[in-house]
Amino acid sequence: MIEILNSARLERARVTGALVGDILHALKQRCTVGTNLLDIDQWAKEMITEAGAQSCYVDYAPSFGRGPFGHYICTAVNDGVLHGRPHRYRLADGDLLTLDLAVIKGGVAADAAISFLVGKARPAESVALIEATERALAAGIAAAEPGARIGDLSHAIGTVLSEAGYPINTEFGGHGIGSTMHQDPHVANTGRPGRGYKLRPGLLLALEPWVMLDTAALVTDADGWTLRSATGCRSAHSEHTIAITDDGPEILTLPTHARP
Numbered sequence: 001m002i003e004i005l006n007s008a009r010l011e012r013a014r015v016t017g018a019l020v021g022d023i024l025h026a027l028k029q030r031c032t033v034g035t036n037l038l039d040i041d042q043w044a045k046e047m048i049t050e051a052g053a054q055s056c057y058v059d060y061a062p063s064f065g066r067g068p069f070g071h072y073i074c075t076a077v078n079d080g081v082l083h084g085r086p087h088r089y090r091l092a093d094g095d096l097l098t099l100d101l102a103v104i105k106g107g108v109a110a111d112a113a114i115s116f117l118v119g120k121a122r123p124a125e126s127v128a129l130i131e132a133t134e135r136a137l138a139a140g141i142a143a144a145e146p147g148a149r150i151g152d153l154s155h156a157i158g159t160v161l162s163e164a165g166y167p168i169n170t171e172f173g174g175h176g177i178g179s180t181m182h183q184d185p186h187v188a189n190t191g192r193p194g195r196g197y198k199l200r201p202g203l204l205l206a207l208e209p210w211v212m213l214d215t216a217a218l219v220t221d222a223d224g225w226t227l228r229s230a231t232g233c234r235s236a237h238s239e240h241t242i243a244i245t246d247d248g249p250e251i252l253t254l255p256t257h258a259r260p
Contacts, residue, residue, distance in 0.1 A: 003178035012106035017252025066224025094121030112253035113239035136209035150196030158190025167216035208239035
């Protein structure tokens with residue numbers, strides 16, 4: 001299903017997007033050496049509930065997961081890549097942490113992810129991974145003009161990631177979003193320009209470049225959810241929900257303080 005939002009629903013999407021951005025920003029500020037992943041999940045639950053929103057994850061049970069996810073946020077550490085299920089782990093100095101959050105409010109969902117280093121250590125390879133996903137996300141957003149095609153966004157994202165030297169996995173990528181978290185069209189993190197669905201004003205997309213340092217292969221953790229790099233290398237992931245408008249792409253999941 002592909003949804004096209006009218007102006008009233010787009011306004012609600014802006015509210016949901018700002019909430020997601022603000023929660024991720026607040027969580028990043030609270031994540032320090034010694035923070036337990038289960039505490040992050042509890043903080044996310046409290047902020048979502050206080051805002052009158054609902055988690056897209058708690059009851060989420062797709063074919064690639066083992067039963068309902070059962071948590072409010074994805075927390076992936078180091079070789080954790082996607083769908084990181086919070087568990088009893090305390091963050092260490094230099095850990096690469098990805099927080100991925102999707103909520104629904106007013107009948108419209110928004111989805112975003114950030115990767116960052118915990119504490120004072122700054123491993124160069126990890127910094128480069130994070131920066132590459134951020135540049136790729138910016139390139140994908142810049143390509144999301146009305147009339148462009150999904151392949152144009154995929155090509156823009158993939159060009160940045162390939163030029164940075166990272167293998168690209170196409171099993172999981174960006175997606176349409178609206179009244180539910182995951183919708184068509186799929187937005188692979190590499191692709192051919194001029195191909196695929198033509199972008200229309202009112203379409204919402206969650207773009208999410210992610211890469212692993214030295215592999216494109218994934219393995220599933222014993223928890224039945226967390227995807228890890230097959231070689232144990234580190235990974236990074238950056239994501240925004242955007243709206244296609246007559247004036248170009250609008251980033252919906254920026255935190256309030258970063259909005260223009």
